[in-house]
Amino acid sequence: xxxxxxxxxxxxxxxxxxxxxxxxxxxxxxxxxxxxxxxxxxxxxxxxxxxxxxxxxxxxxxxxxxxxxxxxxxxxxxxxxxxxxxxxxxxxxxxxxxxxxxxxxxxxxxxxxxxxxxxxxxxxxxxxxxxxxxxxxxxxxxxxxxxxxxxxxxxxxxxxxxxxxxxxxxxxxxxxxxxxxxxxxxxxxxxxxxxxxxxxxxxxxxxxxxxxxxxxxxxxxxxxxxxxxxxxxxxxxxxxxxx
Numbered sequence: 001x002x003x004x005x006x007x008x009x010x011x012x013x014x015x016x017x018x019x020x021x022x023x024x025x026x027x028x029x030x031x032x033x034x035x036x037x038x039x040x041x042x043x044x045x046x047x048x049x050x051x052x053x054x055x056x057x058x059x060x061x062x063x064x065x066x067x068x069x070x071x072x073x074x075x076x077x078x079x080x081x082x083x084x085x086x087x088x089x090x091x092x093x094x095x096x097x098x099x100x101x102x103x104x105x106x107x108x109x110x111x112x113x114x115x116x117x118x119x120x121x122x123x124x125x126x127x128x129x130x131x132x133x134x135x136x137x138x139x140x141x142x143x144x145x146x147x148x149x150x151x152x153x154x155x156x157x158x159x160x161x162x163x164x165x166x167x168x169x170x171x172x173x174x175x176x177x178x179x180x181x182x183x184x185x186x187x188x189x190x191x192x193x194x195x196x197x198x199x200x201x202x203x204x205x206x207x208x209x210x211x212x213x214x215x216x217x218x219x220x221x222x223x224x225x226x227x228x229x230x231x232x233x234x235x236x237x238x239x240x241x242x243x
Contacts, residue, residue, distance in 0.1 A: 014053060018111040021049045029118045038145055039119055040097055046119055050092030059203045060086075060192055062093060066210035069182070070096055075148050076182040076213065077174035081163045081235050082152035084189035090208045091150065091184070098148040101135060101170075126155065136169065143177050153228065161190035161243065163236035166228040174216070175224060183211040183231055185238040209238060 028042045036042075054062050070076075078098055080091065088100075100121040107113040107123050122138045125131035139149050151170035158164055174181050185208070192204035211234065219227045 010053075010057065013056070017052070018049075021045070022111040022115055025049075025115045025118055038097070038147055042119055043097055044095065046115060047092040047095045049115075050089045051095075054086075054089050054093055054206075060206055061204070062090060062206045062208070064093065064208050064210075066212075067094065069210045069212050070094075071213070074213075075143060075146055075179060077170055077177075077179045078148055078150040078182045078184060079153050079166070079170050079231060079235075080150075080184035080186055081158070081239060082154050082156065083158050083161050083186060084192065086189040086192055086206070087152070087186050090186055090189060090206060094208065094210070096148065098150040099139075099142045101139065101149060101151050104131070122149070132169070136173065139173050140177065143173070143179065148182075149173065153232075158190065161187075161239070163232060163239055166232040168224040168228045171219075171224045171227040171231070175220060175227065178216045178220070180216055181214040181219070181227075181231060183214065183235050185209045185211060185235050185242070187239055187243045207242065209242070211235070211238065 025042060025045055028045055029039070032041050033039070054060055078096070080087070099119070100116070101124055102116065102121055104123045104125045107116050120142065122135055122142065123131070124135040142149060149170070153166035153170050154164045155167050173179070188204050188206040192206060214231065219230070222230070
């Protein structure tokens, strides 16, 4: 009962604060869209908006490491494992500039989804070939503008924290656009907010580690499936040894 009460209070805070933050986001978009085509300021507000929900929850202790491996101003293909909806908030807490690739349903969430539209984040309907082709084209457009792209190449959240097989879309783009890959490992969100649950689940230590980038010349001659496997093993190895 206590955990359910905490969850209700937390979700209520998200709902109320989202009204406030969306109004600020809309104002920033209106004032900067013509002068900031990459929407960097709007994305930074969105990072603060997302990270705030981690900061106000003392039961979630978040440790960030490896930020020195991120070269500011570099356009990356960012990929990470996916354990929980909390992964999105954890990734925002890095305050890196990127465009999400996210399932289409998230864009339908009032206020939060509307902000995703404002940010030009990239929509994907899973299992829809036409949507996948459109997503790849949108990613190329964003990359050409100098935006990094953030993928969860597992395609969906892992139920038990095990890093599943990586789909190859992110690696097709990295190879085609000659981007370095920036692997990120997320640990501890599975139990903090399990898949299909919105309840509070007690105290948890959450880690996000930015790994060393993989230069394009190190994989440019490899098949995309092999690149996906190499990157998956790199992330999975870190998760296994640090959880």
